[in-house]
Amino acid sequence: MTEHTETILDASAVERTLRRMAGEIVEANGGTDNLVIVGIQRRGVQLADRIVALINASDGVAVPRGALDITLYRDDLQTIGPRPVVGATELPGSIDGCNVVIVDDVLFTGRTIRAALDELADFGRPARIELAVLIDRGGRELPIQPDIVGKKVAVRAGDRVDVQVHEIDGQSAVVLVSKRFE
Amino acid sequence: MTAAAPLGKDLLGLEPLSGEQISLILDTAEPFKEISERAIKKVPTLRGSTVVNLFFENSTRTRISFEFAEKRLSADTVNVSSSGSSVSKGETLVDTARNLEAMRIDMVVIRHGSSGAAKFLAGRIESNVINAGDGMHEHPTQGLLDLLTLRDHFKRIEGLRVCICGDVLHSRVARSNIWGLRKLGAEVAVCGPRSLMPNAIDEMGVTVFSRIEEAIEWADALNILRLQLERMTAGYIPSLREYNRVFGVTRERLERAPRDVLILHPGPMNRGVEIDSDVADGPHSVILPQVTNGVAVRMAVLYLLSGGRPELAESAKAGKGAP
Numbered sequence: 001m002t003e004h005t006e007t008i009l010d011a012s013a014v015e016r017t018l019r020r021m022a023g024e025i026v027e028a029n030g031g032t033d034n035l036v037i038v039g040i041q042r043r044g045v046q047l048a049d050r051i052v053a054l055i056n057a058s059d060g061v062a063v064p065r066g067a068l069d070i071t072l073y074r075d076d077l078q079t080i081g082p083r084p085v086v087g088a089t090e091l092p093g094s095i096d097g098c099n100v101v102i103v104d105d106v107l108f109t110g111r112t113i114r115a116a117l118d119e120l121a122d123f124g125r126p127a128r129i130e131l132a133v134l135i136d137r138g139g140r141e142l143p144i145q146p147d148i149v150g151k152k153v154a155v156r157a158g159d160r161v162d163v164q165v166h167e168i169d170g171q172s173a174v175v176l177v178s179k180r181f182e
Numbered sequence: 183m184t185a186a187a188p189l190g191k192d193l194l195g196l197e198p199l200s201g202e203q204i205s206l207i208l209d210t211a212e213p214f215k216e217i218s219e220r221a222i223k224k225v226p227t228l229r230g231s232t233v234v235n236l237f238f239e240n241s242t243r244t245r246i247s248f249e250f251a252e253k254r255l256s257a258d259t260v261n262v263s264s265s266g267s268s269v270s271k272g273e274t275l276v277d278t279a280r281n282l283e284a285m286r287i288d289m290v291v292i293r294h295g296s297s298g299a300a301k302f303l304a305g306r307i308e309s310n311v312i313n314a315g316d317g318m319h320e321h322p323t324q325g326l327l328d329l330l331t332l333r334d335h336f337k338r339i340e341g342l343r344v345c346i347c348g349d350v351l352h353s354r355v356a357r358s359n360i361w362g363l364r365k366l367g368a369e370v371a372v373c374g375p376r377s378l379m380p381n382a383i384d385e386m387g388v389t390v391f392s393r394i395e396e397a398i399e400w401a402d403a404l405n406i407l408r409l410q411l412e413r414m415t416a417g418y419i420p421s422l423r424e425y426n427r428v429f430g431v432t433r434e435r436l437e438r439a440p441r442d443v444l445i446l447h448p449g450p451m452n453r454g455v456e457i458d459s460d461v462a463d464g465p466h467s468v469i470l471p472q473v474t475n476g477v478a479v480r481m482a483v484l485y486l487l488s489g490g491r492p493e494l495a496e497s498a499k500a501g502k503g504a505p
Contacts, residue, residue, distance in 0.1 A: 069213065073225060
């Protein structure tokens with residue numbers, strides 16, 4: 001069996017997609033008042049940074065950005081091996097009454113987002129929570145849907161969607177990794 | 183997410199761990215500190231797990247620290263002490279643990295007056311066992327919280343010069359510190375009266391100072407141990423006043439040091455004996471941050487021992503339950 005890779009979005013396509021998503025976030029919230037963008041560790045945080053920078057460039061407003069690590073809220077501690085490294089959760093202040101936009105790289109089963117909602121509820125009571133994802137690959141196991149989607153991709157079971165970001169991977173791209181029998 | 187070296191079933195001491203495993207615990211403890219700063223100091227990670235704190239020796243801070251760690255991870259906890267339990271009626275340690283295990287517990291935190299008690303128990307029950315101090319052997323979570331406190335302050339462990347001062351003979355903290363510090367690349371020394379040094383101390387790869395002034399001049403940090411008067415069945419020192427005069431860490435002695443020396447103490451302190459109050463409460467003391475770090479380190483240990491059962495990981499890989 002070999003791995004076959006296909007680039008779904010290259011660096012410029014990622015940039016264009018994030019620009020559109022940033023615009024949709026501002027439009028959906030009627031501006032940037034009360035807006036907080038929260039990225040899910042790890043790559044969701046870098047994507048959230050890019051979206052905040054794009055909003056800042058177009059609207060001249062520095063939207064507060066937070067980071068959420070959902071590791072301790074996963075529902076599968078007993079089944080994960082090797083164990084994940086716990087990352088940092090940092091919110092830019094109280095989220096009570098705020099419009100929080102959760103940003104993640106890939107939406108798959110929905111369990112990560114369930115965990116993120118549980119964690120956010122421990123920090124306060126936002127007025128509204130929306131979900132923005134760069135890639136929606138389908139395959140949900142929970143009734144969770146995104147509000148803002150960069151790109152929908154039909155992915156076969158067993159295939160993988162890798163979102164690469166400059167800060168971690170040295171380049172910006174979205175790659176579909178499929179396993180094929182030769 | 184990255185792969186991490188597994189710790190195994192139990193945490194019995196720092197001697198059996200590699201430097202990588204010790205670093206894994208310290209790295210994991212780092213984000214756990216933030217949970218104790220939240221308004222709701224609780225995450226659901228160990229929801230449904232039951233932890234029994236078997237404390238056969240008196241302890242306040244270690245037991246409370248473990249209990250905070252367990253509760254902040256949402257585990258259910260039960261405290262058992264020897265007085266008031268079946269142990270006082272003659273039940274053996276293994277029978278006590280087996281009975282508790284029959285009630286479907288997941289983890290046991292044990293403190294015991296006999297060296298090796300934690301290992302003895304770990305070999306006989308399936309639950310995870312965490313050593314919270316066994317006789318004069320080890321106190322691994324205290325060693326880990328000392329390492330975390332040093333790393334917080336100096337941003338490194340490798341190359342640090344740490345001197346453990348005082349009653350090394352009776353101290354399980356000293357042993358855990360020596361193993362942990364050396365595995366992470368620190369230079370370690372001990373200082374105290376020869377009567378309070380183990381015979382084989384030279385074989386542990388540490389420098390031995392017999393004068394506290396020399397130790398202070400050499401060290402970046404002093405970990406000052408309590409004189410364990412309750413364990414002293416013979417005349418190890420002439421008197422407490424004499425001990426303070428020769429080995430006490432005082433402000434005057436620290437002021438003569440060539441650099442600022444960080445002060446650690448695992449507590450409880452005998453003020454005016456091994457440490458003076460103006461040192462314990464002084465600007466270079468990290469005694470209270472040690473206590474704060476203790477909760478984070480214990481959360482990390484509970485978390486790391488709880489996760490990743492291989493047989494369930496296999497079924498997860500087969501397509502069930504992974505996020």
